[in-house]
Amino acid sequence: MNDNFEYLSEMERSLDPLDLAFLFLDGEANDIEKQVLFEALSNDVNLQNDFQEAIAMKYAVIEDVKDLTPPVGLTNAVYSSIGIGAATTVSNLANNFSGNYFTGLFNSASSFLSPIYMVITSFILGSLISYFLIQNIDNNQNQNNQSNQNKQNNQYNQKLIPITKISETKNISNIDTIKTNNLIQNNDIDEQKLSQKGNFQNLTNEKIKNELVEVYQYKRNKLNPEIIEIDTLYYTKEKVNKLREEQKKLHKNDIASNVYKSKITTSKIDSTNSTMIVLNNGVNGKNNINNNNKYIMPILTPNENIDYKIQTITPIETNEKMNIMPFENSIFNKNMLKYDSTNKILSETTIENGQISKIVIQPENITVENTKLENMQNVSQNYEIKINTINTLNYFQNMSEKSDNTSSFNNLQGTILYKISENQKVGLSIGNEDYPRYVQLNSEFILTNGLTYYGGVYNYNFLDINLAGNIKTNINLLLGMSSNSLVNKSGIEINWKPDSKLTINFGVESLLNVANFNNAYEYTGKMNLFYGVSYSF
């Protein structure tokens, strides 16, 4: 053995076959060295023995390394020294399934517990966020309501501004006389009689087809006759019909013969079709016809601050002695009550020979907006049954860092909801989802799919959008359980109601499943796309 071996040139060193054997076993021999080694091995029996012994030594070292693991107590000491917390003995568990020593999140108590803390923290944080969100939404809604109220009050106040412009007038088809700019003046109205019975009831006949009918009730303010007070009531269809009958009986001998059910079709100036509703003027009957034979009428129009022109007015029935009388018309969503602030009327109609001869409309007057009309459809619908299909968009790795990227389209969730307020629903849900959970079995983790859960559901409607019908935007929360786990879902859902009872649902949600397998916690998350239908009753 040469003591100066270290200082030999590489060429000189590489000529020793035993040295080449060591280099080869360390993976450090180059191609030339390997060739030299293999040639030597094929001819030299002693070298073959040495080579076997070198292999035995290497194998013994490898086996020795496997047994060299820091004791748990030592790991605890290290972690405690830097303030992480005590380690546990579960590191071996992680080692077993990971196939790689010292990998996996089970290696320390902190990392083992952190998912649990994370879940608890997420739950608390999510609840707080939801609470504040809901509070803010409520506040905003209250502010909006207040704003609307102020706006409405302002509108009332604006009534005092004289409006002189009179919109278009048009004759009725069977009337040959067209009178334009036939303004109604104060002295044209029997103010005293009007105020005595000044209680008009109006309704939108579109709504009368549905479950609820919106009725405006307005009257003059007793202290300030310049102001008309307006209340909005919601009657059931049955009640409206009942009122009609009562009105008929009450005014059997005192209702003008010239109260008409008429159809008035209007269009916006921008040519978008809409409908204007002309209602009769209530209980006074013929008393509302002034000396000039003009009939005072309220008018409901679909939108706010838009000029309308009447296209046609078609009497449907004549001589019908009814007080509340809807008119045939098409759908409208927002109603607006228009009236002349100067004369406290909405419009006037000239009656000639028992027929409507002319209608005058004040389209640019101050308006009162009703934004709740469509929503009132749901007043009496307290229950909702919902079926959603759930498609997985993405699985997140679980704490074993195992994930399944296979999307599933076989998931279903059924829910029944009860409305506890205008924008809140609670209910029960049962669902089944493919779910990439890993069950621990003899130190190995086996993928299991399928999760059947039961849970409570909370639904909060935070935004209504009146486009293409009735669109609602909801926050959904679900907290449930399965055989060995807790399920937590939260998501945003958009509802479209093409019908008063049928709803199309669409939304996204995130799901967190916390399971306990053999006293070891496992959590898995995923993101879902869901869609389905619901039926209200």
Place this chain on the structure above:
Amino acid sequence: MNFKTLTDKELVELLSLKEDLAKSAFNEIYLRYSKKIFAYCKKSIKDNKIAEDIFQETFVNLYNVGRSDVRIENLQTYIFRIVRNLCLNYKRDNTQEFIEIEEFHLTFDEDPTQVKELSSLINQAIEMLNDEHKEAFILQTYQELSYNEIAELLQIPVTTVRNRIVRAKRKLKEILTPYFENKKFEEGK
């Protein structure tokens, strides 16, 4: 954040950030290197208690350095430098007497498994190596570092590393010759 996918460099950067991230990054570093560092300590220092103290001090030092403004370019090299320096300091302060080969007697267990027996003998034989050879051998076999990595760590030429490792293995084989001869004899019976 999945720390397993982060590189050493990224983990080192996280060490200097807020405490939660730093601790998580440290956890991953510990998972990656604790076994190797522990093996190095155990093989370099005979006293188990001292070896464990050095092991602990290594990681605490690493964490503290990571939290400071000191820039760590290569985590693996840096952490081995820490443990190596600690071991060298200990050896310097507690000079160990070399056991001459003539005084060294291999002790054979009566009925060990062959691999365990040889592992045990190698552990005893390692103590016969001089510090330079022993260190190179440990880094290569127990830390699974390449010759280039060892050269970078020790800041010596690669050829020197190769020579030291080969020397060490030759010497170990020489020490273990009686064992191998005995095995051949038993197999020939």
